Amino acid sequence: MEKILLKMEHIHKSFGQAEVVKDFNVEVKQGEKVILAGASGSGKTTILRMINYLETPTKGKIWLDGDYIGGHYNEKSEWVSDSMQDLAEKRKQIGMVFQSFNLFAHLSALHNVTLGLTRVLKLPKKEAIARAEHYLNKVHLSEHIKKYPHQMSGGQQQRVAIARALAMQPKLMLFDEPTSALDPKLTNEVLEVMQELAEEKLTMVVVTHEMGFARHFADRMIYLEDGVFIEEGPPEKLFTHPESEKTSHFLSFCGYKEGDI
Amino acid sequence: MGLNLEFMLSIIPELLSAMVITLQISILAVLLGIMGGLVVGSFRVIGPKWLKMLIQLLVDYIRGTPQIVHILIIYFALPRIGIILNAYWTGVVALTIIATGYEVEIVRTAIESIDKGQIEAGLAIGLLKRQILIFVLLPQAIRRIIPPLTNELTNIVKASAFLSVIAVNELTKISNKIIYETFYFFEVLILTALIYTVIITLLGMLSNFIEKRMFSTNSEANS
Amino acid sequence: MDISFMIEIVPRLLRATWVTLQVSAISLMIGLVFGIVLGVLRVYGNRFIVWCTKGFVIVARGTPAAIQIYAAFFLLPRLGIRLPLFAVGVVALTFNTSGYQVEIVRAALESIDKGQIEAGLAIGLTRWKTMLYITLPQAVKRMMGPMTNEFANLIKASSALMLISLYELTKSGHAIIAATFKYAEVLVLVALFYFVLVQSLCKLSAYLENNVFNFGKTADPRNEFLN
Ligand SMILES: Nc1ncnc2c1ncn2[C@@H]1O[C@H](COP(=O)(O)OP(=O)(O)OP(=O)(O)O)[C@@H](O)[C@H]1O
Ligand SMILES: [Mg+2]
Numbered sequence: 001m002e003k004i005l006l007k008m009e010h011i012h013k014s015f016g017q018a019e020v021v022k023d024f025n026v027e028v029k030q031g032e033k034v035i036l037a038g039a040s041g042s043g044k045t046t047i048l049r050m051i052n053y054l055e056t057p058t059k060g061k062i063w064l065d066g067d068y069i070g071g072h073y074n075e076k077s078e079w080v081s082d083s084m085q086d087l088a089e090k091r092k093q094i095g096m097v098f099q100s101f102n103l104f105a106h107l108s109a110l111h112n113v114t115l116g117l118t119r120v121l122k123l124p125k126k127e128a129i130a131r132a133e134h135y136l137n138k139v140h141l142s143e144h145i146k147k148y149p150h151q152m153s154g155g156q157q158q159r160v161a162i163a164r165a166l167a168m169q170p171k172l173m174l175f176d177e178p179t180s181a182l183d184p185k186l187t188n189e190v191l192e193v194m195q196e197l198a199e200e201k202l203t204m205v206v207v208t209h210e211m212g213f214a215r216h217f218a219d220r221m222i223y224l225e226d227g228v229f230i231e232e233g234p235p236e237k238l239f240t241h242p243e244s245e246k247t248s249h250f251l252s253f254c255g256y257k258e259g260d261i
Numbered sequence: 262m263g264l265n266l267e268f269m270l271s272i273i274p275e276l277l278s279a280m281v282i283t284l285q286i287s288i289l290a291v292l293l294g295i296m297g298g299l300v301v302g303s304f305r306v307i308g309p310k311w312l313k314m315l316i317q318l319l320v321d322y323i324r325g326t327p328q329i330v331h332i333l334i335i336y337f338a339l340p341r342i343g344i345i346l347n348a349y350w351t352g353v354v355a356l357t358i359i360a361t362g363y364e365v366e367i368v369r370t371a372i373e374s375i376d377k378g379q380i381e382a383g384l385a386i387g388l389l390k391r392q393i394l395i396f397v398l399l400p401q402a403i404r405r406i407i408p409p410l411t412n413e414l415t416n417i418v419k420a421s422a423f424l425s426v427i428a429v430n431e432l433t434k435i436s437n438k439i440i441y442e443t444f445y446f447f448e449v450l451i452l453t454a455l456i457y458t459v460i461i462t463l464l465g466m467l468s469n470f471i472e473k474r475m476f477s478t479n480s481e482a483n484s
Numbered sequence: 485m486d487i488s489f490m491i492e493i494v495p496r497l498l499r500a501t502w503v504t505l506q507v508s509a510i511s512l513m514i515g516l517v518f519g520i521v522l523g524v525l526r527v528y529g530n531r532f533i534v535w536c537t538k539g540f541v542i543v544a545r546g547t548p549a550a551i552q553i554y555a556a557f558f559l560l561p562r563l564g565i566r567l568p569l570f571a572v573g574v575v576a577l578t579f580n581t582s583g584y585q586v587e588i589v590r591a592a593l594e595s596i597d598k599g600q601i602e603a604g605l606a607i608g609l610t611r612w613k614t615m616l617y618i619t620l621p622q623a624v625k626r627m628m629g630p631m632t633n634e635f636a637n638l639i640k641a642s643s644a645l646m647l648i649s650l651y652e653l654t655k656s657g658h659a660i661i662a663a664t665f666k667y668a669e670v671l672v673l674v675a676l677f678y679f680v681l682v683q684s685l686c687k688l689s690a691y692l693e694n695n696v697f698n699f700g701k702t703a704d705p706r707n708e709f710l711n
Contacts, residue, residue, distance in 0.1 A: 330678060334675065
């Protein structure tokens with residue numbers, strides 16, 4: 001559990017005038033499960049999207065398993081930005097699950113998964129299908145592989161999206177509020193799958209408002225406010241003995257809401 | 262001013278066969294145009310900046326200049342560059358160019374209307390820009406292209422009337438010919454207008470029908 | 485290409501462009517009257533009137549401009565109306581543009597929030613007065629962009645008046661070609677003149693729609709990944 005997989009160093013992000021992430025630093029070890037928590041608008045999505053460069057940091061460097069993402073240093077130690085090809089090469093090592101699923105609307109569940117396998121990993125068709133079936137089975141969807149996105153429930157769609165990301169066998173999985181578009185029952189389907197993945201030593205960075213889940217799922221929790229890192233630690237500690245007033249205020253608010261349900 | 266019904270009946274076959282020419286040329290032009298539209302429209306969306314600007318300039322030019330002027334240009338320019346075609350095919354070339362100009366915009370609008378999440382999902386699994394275009398965007402864009410394309414066919418049918426200027430024997434030219442031969446202009450014009458109106462109204466209804474069918478039974482669930 | 489010849493014919497083409505502009509602008513204005521009257525009837529009229537306006541729109545938009553122009557040219561004299569060629573052109577283009585303008589007016593009227601009408605009725609205005617004082621003034625603003633665009637369309641459509649030998653821009657160009665056979669020079673200029681006219685009107689139309697009469701809408705977000 002010691003190897004460091006992901007580093008974000010002094011990351012800033014501005015949209016126009018507004019700086020929405022300020023000097024964010026994190027190191028994620030292989031196999032670690034990290035939760036990003038914070039109020040709406042605190043910059044969680046932005047941070048997650050910067051990790052696979054869907055959003056370009058204004059300042060700072062991101063490093064994944066030996067390589068910088070978004071560029072590299074040449075022999076003369078000058079920073080060179082990545083080409084589209086380089087970026088694609090790095091992105092395929094990172095799986096991403098979106099809040100709004102983003103399944104390819106014209107493809108069946110099976111082909112949503114095989115597209116990346118055949119076109120990015122260049123697997124032969126048979127092998128791609130076998131692998132896709134394996135991962136769809138893992139998310140408990142073997143019976144629905146022929147269905148199109150509009151024929152599936154939100155929970156099923158999100159599980160297909162998880163299978164699509166997993167099938168690329170990424171080093172790191174990112175989840176951006178994977179359940180916030182789902183009702184409680186469907187939420188549980190998805191959280192169960194994520195819990196099962198956690199047991200397989202997959203490295204995961206997760207944004208979620210499901211604090212009950214976060215508490216027993218994560219190794220570490222990071223709390224943000226207005227784009228600024230506030231504190232981190234095992235979730236248990238943040239829930240019971242937070243160092244910052246802000247954290248305790250936010251988590252007690254969430255905890256209260258959850259206890260209510 | 263009574264209508265000469267007997268005369269009207271007698272010219273119907275000639276007008277209908279001219280209508281077939283009008284439809285042939287128009288459909289050919291729209292189909293050839295969509296191939297151009299898909300290729301050029303794709304470059305318009307993902308090409309390098311200079312190419313995008315060049316394409317937009319050409320599209321603006323085609324859409325911003327009268328169709329008769331394009332037809333005249335093609336009519337004079339083709340022989341000059343060594344392409345000798347008969348009137349029919351000159352007409353097809355001219356209308357294809359006009360159709361392409363409009364269809365590039367149709368393709369572009371269709372691609373740009375696709376949910377951004379589709380592109381992000383493609384990027385996230387490591388697809389390249391052109392792979393996203395081919396495997397994600399175009400397959401979804403096609404269904405959005407079909408209704409406006411049917412609509413574009415009505416525009417091209419109307420534009421095809423100008424081919425009378427270069428002596429293509431389409432509906433307007435034939436109707437004009439009959440008028441000059443017989444001077445029964447009232448009868449001829451009523452029939453011609455009727456045929457055009459029916460074709461264009463039917464195509465408009467088809468376009469609406471396709472649009473309703475495609476977007477109600479198969480609503481896309483990209484939230 | 486013969487540049488000095490091109491310079492030589494510019495004044496002649498400019499005069500023809502003036503004819504093009506006049507015939508288009510006059511048709512646009514007369515068309516506006518028909519467009520508003522028929523558009524209002526199309527939205528507020530009884531079943532029979534709505535049916536008639538629909539029929540008019542179908543014919544005006546369902547026949548090529550070429551046929552409309554021939555119809556005006558042949559039929560007006562037959563009805564005992566002898567007009568100069570220019571006026572025949574205006575009649576044909578007015579018929580053509582009215583069909584489109586009815587739809588512009590209708591779309592603008594129907595885009596006005598129902599609450600506006602209810603508020604008008606609630607303060608005791610009649611249906612027609614609500615239309616006249618509340619709906620129409622708001623709709624007029626929304627029509628400005630599309631109407632500018634329609635002007636551009638009319639300029640393009642007016643080129644078909646060459647079919648009846650009205651010396652607008654296209655016909656003048658055509659006549660010069662017939663006399664000199666220098667079609668490349670002539671057509672480049674003709675196309676350029678149209679392009680500049682139409683393009684400036686389209687830009688104006690987009691500007692009116694997005695900046696002046698935008699009612700708080702923001703421009704549609706472009707997709708940053710593809711740029
Ligand atoms: N493309 C953008 N352009 C401008 N501002 C943006 C953009 N994306 C995000 N922001 C702003 O950045 C801030 C952080 O947004 P972000 O989506 O990262 O928050 P979040 O923590 O994920 O919130 P939520 O819990 O609501 O998803 C917000 O104030 C948001 O308005
Ligand atoms: Mg978010």
